[in-house]
Amino acid sequence: MTFQSVSEAKPGDRWRALFEAYWPAYERWFLSEGVEARQTYLAGYRALKKHMPELVPTYDKLVELVGGGDVAARFLSFYCPPPYLSGCSQAVKAGDEPLLVRNYDYPPALSDAVILNSRWNDRWVTGMTDGLFGLVDGMNEAGLAVSLTFGGRTIVGDGFGVPIIIRYVLEFCRTTQEAVRALKRIPCHMAYNVTVVDKNGRYNTVYMSPDRGTSVTDQPVATNHQEQVEWHRHARATATVERERFLLQRLTLHDEPADRFIAAFQKPPLYSLAYDRGFGTLYTAVYWPARGAIEYRWPGEVWDHEVTNPSIGTRTIKFPAGAMLA
Template identity: 60%
Template structure:
């Protein structure tokens, strides 16, 4: 897997080139259930205008760079996308210099493997890309950081893919309180947990769902269920309860120093080798809101990045699918 870290302050030729590179793959996924299953363009744009009006000019600009086609514009709206699942563990180490740490467990063949540093609409944002402008985790220049996990429910409804919701929050919010308001009102098409941390150490986890109001909690840990396990087979397959307990133990009963806590994400039971099942740990991300720094980690490797001194670069990562002999999250 080739990872790239790219900088483009305003949408332009770099982003347009990325779209042309990724679009054939995304188009196959987007139309996998048939064109009629995806929301029409006018409905999608109206939904954006209603719920996230501040980023509609940015959306229009990206649609133009993508060629102005109907299907591309509908895809970029992230409105009512196909359902998709991921693993993931995330937690906040709440010491003097707080950090947000997350593992992203997903199919390596359906992942951007891209870190974007942008200054779109005058707001500096750095994060891990999904759908080329959505984010699965990220941070902005105000020191607001957040990441997502799948919420462990099969219900699908009318709403946005959560990576675009994360992009919206980072483009428009500066504090955890502002993020809470946005996460509480924007509809999501599936259930997700979004953990938020700001530079003043305020944090929350929003348990979002398409069929009920978002639940705001003061939880510093999120895995792949919400208040209770609802999808039992998925919970067993991903060991979501075991991972949650493991993280809570390391944050409370036997509190780890910061670096030891981060390193725990690179080992079982948090680190998964189930790549051939689509739930291997593709990376560990570490966000430091007060320093405006992030890291992408793999076992034995740290890839540091600074929002204020960002250097474009790349990494080649070997995904050991042939060595996959375990269940996703061995406990």
């Protein structure tokens, strides 16, 4: 699996080339339930204008870049997309220098594997993309880091796919308080847990759901359930309770340096080899908000980045046999 890092301040030829390469696969996924199952372009546009109006000019530019087609425009709004699941573990380690560490557990064949550095709205943002517009985790030059995990509920409702919400937060928020306000008011189409930390070490984990509002917690840890386990089969398959307990114990019972805490994410029970079931760990991301530094890690390999000075290039990672079949 090849990860690539791309930098382009404003949407242009590089982003368009990425979209053109990925669009055939995304179009098949987006229309997998039939075009009638997807919201109209107008519904998505109106929802963006109501809930994330500052993002509309960027959306318009991206739609223009890809030719203005109806299906692509619906897709890029991220409004009421097909459901999708992931694993993932994430935790904030507070202290002298806060950091956010996360494992992204997902089928390799379905991941963008694109680190995008951009300045679309006068603030540098770097993160791992989803759908080339959204982000599954990232950080901005203000020192705000954000990451998501699936919330372990099967309910689907009206709202946005969470990656576009993460994009919005990083484009327009500077602090955890600002991010939480945005997360509370923007509707999400599925259950997701979003952990936020800023350069001053303030953090929250926000439980988002389409049917029961948003809950703001002071939890430093998120795996794949919210207040309690509701989807027991998924919980057993992903070991969500075991991973949460492990992380909480590391944070509360161990006074360990940051490097040892980070290293724990690349070992069981956090590091997953369940690629055949679509929950293998694709990468570990480490965000250092106070210094604007980012690390993408794999066993035995670290790729360093800075939000305002990105590392451009590719890294090819070998996963266990059968991983790409997920």
